[in-house]
Amino acid sequence: MGQVVFRDNRAFFDYWTSFAARSFRRRGAPEPPPDFDITHYRIQATLEPDLRLRVVTRARLTARVGTRVLLFQISPRMRVEQVRVGGEPAEVFQPDSLRANLLRGDGNAAFLVAPAQPLAAGxxxxxEFQHEGAVISEAGRRVYFVGARGSWYPNAGLHFARYDLIFRHPRELNLVANGEVVDEIEEGPWRISERRIESPVRLAAFNLGAYVSARVPRAGLNVAVYANRQLERALEPRPQPVLIMPPPNPAWSRTRQPPNVVAVPLDPPRPDPTARLRDVAAEIAAGMDFMASHFGPPPLKTLVVSPIPGTFGQGFPGLIYLSTLAYLDPAERPAAVRDQYQQMFFSEILHAHEVAHQWWGNIVTTAHYQDEWLMEALANYSALMFLEKRKGTRALEAVLAEYRRRLLAKTEDGREVESIGPLSWGARLRVSQAPGAWQTIIYDKGTWVMHMLRRRLGDERFLAMLGQLRRRYQHRAITTEQFRQLAAEFLPAGSHDPQMENFFAQWVYSTGIPSLKLEHSLAGKAPALTLHVRLIPSGVGEDFLVEVPIEIQFARLKPIRRWIYTGMAHRSIPIKVPQKPTRVVLDPEQAVLKR
Structure with a gap:
């Protein structure tokens, strides 16, 4: 329940309340299965010279239950013209509802198919769908933007399927897609290519442009990175006026008339959209090696990376869309993205984040908006682990510090961004009052949650957990609760929160970033010394409970590390020590998100 709100030419759906039906809220109520499974797609797509896309999509489905109506979704830029089920014409109802599209949270439009005869279970x-629309636009200089990257053909939620893809497009353009190339021919003004995806994946995607490429072969894996030959218009530097003085004239001094100064606009040199092509290719191949060593093989043997106008990336199985900014020399990027963090983001983080989505989102996935934070947090923290491997722990900590700063920043009405809502709100965080809150909370706080889990479990257990996550949930959806249970399996013995229920209650299902103060005193005489420590939180509710590490340092002995609990704030925790400590340090490795 809520309302549609327009702000800065964008539409939002501001939720007032949202909850599941009582039957689904009952503890242990099973998730209802889908009405049908899709196991194979055969898609024949023609891209006309005017960039209009005409598609025939055939899908093989198995009915789980008897049903009269099938629910699908597609980009609102595509129109379903005709549907046939089992060779017979079917009725199509494709409403145009902004409110319904916003409620879905993905920008797609739902439509219904009513077969001539009800489907029989089993x-x-x-x-067969016939659909067409304008999902591709030109960004100038033969640079193109695919606007419906995952919804240019009908789909129905979470289905891992195999694909046969046939594309017909103008021969002067390069088209890339996921899957292995089976055949490619030229036929007059057209280029026709056929691709096959033999491993089950969730989505098929494509990109196009006038490209140059770099390839990095690896054992059992091919990485092909494409770059635009020319720069999109939005990134072209503006002409700068240059003042031109006429040659000196002795008459000026006699007449006391100033010379006529002419301002001539001068086009500065354009940034090179291929400047970092080979560097990007090498870094992506190294990122694939790093993540495959920890998470297992990627979904497909070939990974294609291609540019997209904008400041974002998107990772599909075997195909990554990467912002053009990642290809530019850092010194040639626009001034708006030249601060230290933005430079690191486009040079070090973005492509690694999308590489990580080969596993988190394309092998393991989620089905509900309450759990969407998981895939983004896992992908982003995987990227930061790769950054740490290449640049060191300080680089990781610098990014986390920037995330903390953004979470504590104030919105227009004076609230801290983190307080807008918990991670579990998912798409409900896209509110008109704070348009950027969703991204900051889902990505930045979600990454902090993964970092805190890693520090609590330790590196070996954390990486083992991620490997088990991939194996246990391959080609399946995971929920936040299932992830909590998995993390608890790898928690070291002796934790004050053995099921990690308090951890998830505070950091995932609630809001709040605490300030923490450590008090300590020493009692007794050597060798029977006892250090009494007390951890005092503030800035959060009384029920906010968190485990935090401390390090007790000595002059000549190895330090002692312990995890202590804010739930014991009203009494001190005794710790036996061999000698008088030189220092007692709270959270020495930035293991906890705090002020």
Whole structure:
């Protein structure tokens, strides 16, 4: 329940309340299965010279239950013209509802298909869609933007399927897509390519442009990175006026008339969109090696990376869209993205984040908006672990410090961004009052949650947990609660929160970033010394409970490390020590998100 709000030419759906039906809220209520499974797609797409996309999509589905109506979704830029089920014409209802599209949270439009005869449970059917639309726009200088990257063909939620893809497009353009190339021919003004995806994946995607490429072969894996030959218009530097003085004239001094100064606009040199092509290719190949060593093989043997106008990236199975900014020399990027963090983001983090989505989002996935933070947090923290491997722990900590700063920043109405809502709100965090809150909370706080888990479990256990996550949930959706249970399996013995229920209650299902104060005193005489420590939180509710590490340092002995609990704030915790400490340090490795 809520309302549609327009702000800065954007539409938002501001939620007032949202909850599941009572039957689904009952503890242990099973998730209802989908009405049908899709196991194979065959898609034939023609891209006309005017960039209009005409597509015939055939899907093989198995009905789980008897049903009269099938629910699909597609980009609102595409129109479904005709549907046939089992060779028979079917009715299509494709409403145009901004409110419904916003409620879905992904910008897609739902439509219904009513077959001539009800589907029978357990039977296989072929459904054929004819659809067309304008999902591609030109950004200038033969640079193109694919606006419906995951919804240019009908899909129905979480289905891992195999694909056969046939693309027909103008021959002067390069088209890339996920899957292995089966055949490619030229036919008059057209280029026709056929690709096959033999491993089950969630989505098929493509990109196009006038490209140059770099390839990095690896054992069992091919990485192909494409760059635009020319720069999109939005990144072209503006002409700068240059003042031109006429040659000196002795008459000026006699007449006392100033010379006529002419201002001539001068086009500065354009940034090179291929400047970092080979560097990006090498870094992506190294990132794939790093992540495959910890998470297992990627979903497909070939990874294609191609540019997209804008400041974002997106990772599909076997295909990554990467912001053009990542290809530019850092000195040639626009002034708006030249601060230290933005430079690191476009040079070090963005491509690694999208590489990590090969596992988190494309092998393991989520089905509900309450759990969407998991895939982004896992992908982003995987990217930061790769950054740490290449640049050291200080680089990781610098990024986390920037995330903390953004979480504590104030919105227009004076609230801290982190207080807008918990991670579990997912798409409900996209509110008109704080348009950037969703990204900051889902990505930045989610990354901090993964970092805190890593520090609490330790590196070996944390990486083992991620490996088990991939194996246990391959081609399946995971929920936040299932992730909590998995993390608890790898928690070291002796924790004050053995099921990690308090951890997730505070950091995932609630809001708040505490200030922490450590008090300590020494009692007794050597060798029977006892250090009494007390951890005092503030700035959060009384029920905010968190484990924090301390390090007790000595002059000649190895330090002692312990995890202490804010739930014991009203009494001190005794710790036996061999001699008088030189220092007692709270959270020496930045293991906890705090002020």
């Amino acid at each position: 039977r296989d059917y072929e459904i």
